[in-house]
Amino acid sequence: MKSKQAMDTFVQETGGWVAAQLEACTRCGLCAEACHFYEATGNPDYAPVWKMELLRRAYEQRFTFSGKWKQALGIEKGVTEEDLTEWSRLVYEACTVCNKCAMVCPMGIQIGPLIHEVRSAMAAAGVVPDDLMKATQNQLQVGSPLGVSDDMFEERLEWITDEWEVDIPIDKKGADTLVVFTSIELMKFPTNFAAIATIMNKAGENWTISSKGREVVNFGFFEGSHEHTVLFLKRVFDAAKELEVKRIVISECGHAYDAFRWTAANLMDVPVDIEITHILAVIAGFIRQGKIKLRNEAHKNGTISFHDACKIQRRGGLINEPREILKILAGDSFKELTPNREQAMCCGGGGGVISIKEADPLRFAAFGLKVEQMKKAGTQSVCMTCSNCRLQFSEGVAHYQLDVKVRGLSEMVADALV
Amino acid sequence: MNWTEILEFSRGPFFNVALFIFVAGMMYRLVRILLLGWSRDRVPGKGSKLWGSIRSFLKGILILPFIPWVKNTFTKNPITYLAGGIFHLGLFAVIFLGTPHMLVWKSLLGFGWPTLPVPIIDFLAAAAIVAMFALLINRHIHPVMKRITALGDYLNWLLVFLPMVSGYMMTHHLFFRYEVLYSLHMISVNILLIWIPLSRISHFMFYFFSRAIHGAQFGKRAVTP
Numbered sequence: 064m065k066s067k068q069a070m071d072t073f074v075q076e077t078g079g080w081v082a083a084q085l086e087a088c089t090r091c092g093l094c095a096e097a098c099h100f101y102e103a104t105g106n107p108d109y110a111p112v113w114k115m116e117l118l119r120r121a122y123e124q125r126f127t128f129s130g131k132w133k134q135a136l137g138i139e140k141g142v143t144e145e146d147l148t149e150w151s152r153l154v155y156e157a158c159t160v161c162n163k164c165a166m167v168c169p170m171g172i173q174i175g176p177l178i179h180e181v182r183s184a185m186a187a188a189g190v191v192p193d194d195l196m197k198a199t200q201n202q203l204q205v206g207s208p209l210g211v212s213d214d215m216f217e218e219r220l221e222w223i224t225d226e227w228e229v230d231i232p233i234d235k236k237g238a239d240t241l242v243v244f245t246s247i248e249l250m251k252f253p254t255n256f257a258a259i260a261t262i263m264n265k266a267g268e269n270w271t272i273s274s275k276g277r278e279v280v281n282f283g284f285f286e287g288s289h290e291h292t293v294l295f296l297k298r299v300f301d302a303a304k305e306l307e308v309k310r311i312v313i314s315e316c317g318h319a320y321d322a323f324r325w326t327a328a329n330l331m332d333v334p335v336d337i338e339i340t341h342i343l344a345v346i347a348g349f350i351r352q353g354k355i356k357l358r359n360e361a362h363k364n365g366t367i368s369f370h371d372a373c374k375i376q377r378r379g380g381l382i383n384e385p386r387e388i389l390k391i392l393a394g395d396s397f398k399e400l401t402p403n404r405e406q407a408m409c410c411g412g413g414g415g416v417i418s419i420k421e422a423d424p425l426r427f428a429a430f431g432l433k434v435e436q437m438k439k440a441g442t443q444s445v446c447m448t449c450s451n452c453r454l455q456f457s458e459g460v461a462h463y464q465l466d467v468k469v470r471g472l473s474e475m476v477a478d479a480l481v
Numbered sequence: 482m483n484w485t486e487i488l489e490f491s492r493g494p495f496f497n498v499a500l501f502i503f504v505a506g507m508m509y510r511l512v513r514i515l516l517l518g519w520s521r522d523r524v525p526g527k528g529s530k531l532w533g534s535i536r537s538f539l540k541g542i543l544i545l546p547f548i549p550w551v552k553n554t555f556t557k558n559p560i561t562y563l564a565g566g567i568f569h570l571g572l573f574a575v576i577f578l579g580t581p582h583m584l585v586w587k588s589l590l591g592f593g594w595p596t597l598p599v600p601i602i603d604f605l606a607a608a609a610i611v612a613m614f615a616l617l618i619n620r621h622i623h624p625v626m627k628r629i630t631a632l633g634d635y636l637n638w639l640l641v642f643l644p645m646v647s648g649y650m651m652t653h654h655l656f657f658r659y660e661v662l663y664s665l666h667m668i669s670v671n672i673l674l675i676w677i678p679l680s681r682i683s684h685f686m687f688y689f690f691s692r693a694i695h696g697a698q699f700g701k702r703a704v705t706p
Binding site: 082088093105129173326380404 | 510513514515516517518519520522523524525527528537541557558561562565623624625626627628629630631632633634679680681683684687688690691692694695696698699702703704705706
C-alpha cells in the first residue's frame with residue numbers, strides 16, 4: 064500500500080524535466096565526492112546517485128522498455144516497503160538537498176531537486192522520520208515547528224522589544240515590507256531578531272511583522288509534502304495580502320527562501336505584485352542606497368570567514384552581497400573558506416537534518432569538513448545568513464570544542480551601524 | 482559463407498538495418514521525453530536562463546570536465562575524471578576526425594571534412610582503450626561504483642569496447658586477416674548501434690537536456706553554473 068502511494072507520487076512527479084535528467088545520468092559516481100555525508104563517512108549509500116535510485120527505478124519501470132524488461136526478467140525488483148524505509152533514512156537524514164552534487168556532475172543533473180522528488184514520494188507514503196513528522200505536526204497545529212504558540216510569540220516579542228529597546232511593529236496595515244522570521248531566531252538567536260528590527264528602523268523602512276504569518280520555516284518543504292508546503296506558504300501570503308504589503312522579506316533562513324522565492328510560484332497561485340526577497344539582499348540594498356552607514360572595520364574578533372549557505376548563496380544567488388558587506392565590516396581580516404561561493408560545502412544541518420535526533424552523529428561528522436576548512440583559513444569568527452546553518456555551526460563548534468565565534472551577518476551589521 | 486561475404490553483409494544490409502534501428506530508437510527516446518510534459522516555470526528569474534545555459538555548455542564541453550584541479554572535489558576521484566575525459570576525447574576524435582570514419586560520414590551525409598594524421602588518431606585510440614580498462618577496474622573496486630553498478634553497465638562497457646579494439650587491431654593488422662577483423666569491427670559496431678537506444682549509452686543525447694536545465698537553473702538565480 065505504502066509502496067503504491069510512493070510509486071504513484073513518483074509517476075505523478077515525473078515529467079520531461081525529471082525524466083530527461085534521469086536519462087542523462089551515466090552512473091559515473093562523481094557526485095559522491097561532492098557530498099559531505101559521503102566525504103565524512105565513506106559510506107557508498109550516501110552517494111547522491113544512490114539516494115535517487117528509487118526515483119530512477121520507478122521511472123524506468125513505469126516509462127521505459129528496458130526498465131519493464133528488467134523487472135519482468137527479475138533483474139531488478141520494484142519499489143518495496145523495505146526500500147522505502149531504507150531510503151527514508153538516506154534522503155532525510157543523509158541529505159541536506161544542498162545541490163553541491165549538481166556542481167560536480169559532468170552532465171549537470173540537478174540531483175538536489177531530484178532527491179526532493181524522492182522525499183515527496185516518502186511523504187506521500189508516510190515514511191518520514193518521527194522527529195520531522197512531529198515538527199511538521201507542530202507547525203500544522205501550533206503554527207511553529209518549535210511549538211511557539213501565539214501567546215509565546217507575543218511574550219517573546221515583548222521581551223525582545225524591552226531587552227534591545229527596539230520597536231517592532233506588529234500587524235501594521237499598509238506597511239511596505241513584511242518581515243517573516245524563523246522561530247529559531249525568535250527562540251535561540253533573539254539578537255538576530257533584534258538586529259534585523261534595528262536595521263529596518265534605522266533605514267527608515269515602513270515595515271511590520273505579522274501575527275498570522277509569523278513563521279517562515281516550512282517543514283512541509285523539508286518533508287517534501289506538496290500539501291503542507293503550500294499550506295505553510297499560504298499562511299504568509301495571506302498575511303501579506305491582508306496587510307497590503309509590497310514585499311515579503313525572508314529572514315535568515317535558507318530553505319524558506321528557496322520555498323518562497325524559487326518554488327512557491329510553481330506550486331500555487333502567489334499574490335501578484337508582492338516581491339519576495341531575502342534580508343541579505345535588503346541590507347545590501349540599504350548600504351548601496353546609503354540608507355544605512357556602517358563603521359569601517361567594526362569587526363574586531365580576528366580572522367572572520369563567511370559560510371555560504373546552500374539555499375541562499377548557491378541556490379539563492381546572493382553571493383556577492385555578503386562579501387560587499389564583510390569587506391566594509393572586516394576589511395583584510397575577512398578570509399574565504401575553500402571551497403566557497405556557489406561551490407561551498409554544506410554545513411550538514413540543512414534540509415531538516417538538524418531536526419532529526421537520529422541523524423546527529425552524521426551531521427556532526429559532516430561538520431568535520433567545515434572544521435577543517437575553518438582551520439585551514441585560520442578562522443576565529445564565522446558568520447552566515449541562515450539560522451539553520453548557524454544552529455548547526457553553534458552546536459558543531461561546541462561538539463568539536465573549537466574556539467570560533469558563530470554570528471549572524473545581520474547582527475554584525477546592526478553592531479556596526481553609525 | 483566466407484569472410485568476404487560476411488564482410489559484405491555486415492557493412493552492407495546489416496549496417497543499414499542497425500543504423501535504421503539506431504536512428505529510429507533514438508528518435509523514439511527523444512519524442513518520448515518531449516511528450517512526457519514540461520511544466521512552465523512561473524518563478525520570476527533574477528538572471529538569464531539563456532546565458533546560464535550557454536555558460537553551462539561552454540563549461541561542459543570545452544574545458545572544465547577535463548581539468549580535475551579546477552574543482553578540488555574532483556581531485557578525490559582522478560581516475561573517473563581523467564580516464565573518462567581521455568576516453569571521450571579519443572572516441573570522438575576517432576569517430577569524427579579519423580579518415581576512414583570521415584569517409585563513412587561522407588557516404589552518409591554527402592560531404593567530408595579534413596581529418597587528423599594517422600599517428601595522432603592512433604595514439605588517441607590507444608589512449609581511449611587504456612582508459613576504458615582503467616574505468617572498468619575502477620568500477621570494480623571503488624565502493625561507490627560497486628554500489629551503483631549493475632549487469633547492464635558491464636554489458637555497455639563490453640559493447641563499446643569491442644568495436645574499439647577490433648578497429649584498432651584492424652588498422653594495425655594484428656593477429657587475424659584484414660577481412661576477418663573488418664567483419665568483426667562492423668558486426669560489433671552494428672550490435673552497438675542497436676544497443677545504444679536500449680541503454681545508458683544514449684546519454685549523449687540527454688546530455689543536451691541536462692546541461693541546458695543545469696544552466697537555466699543556475700542562470701535564473703544569477704549564479705555561475
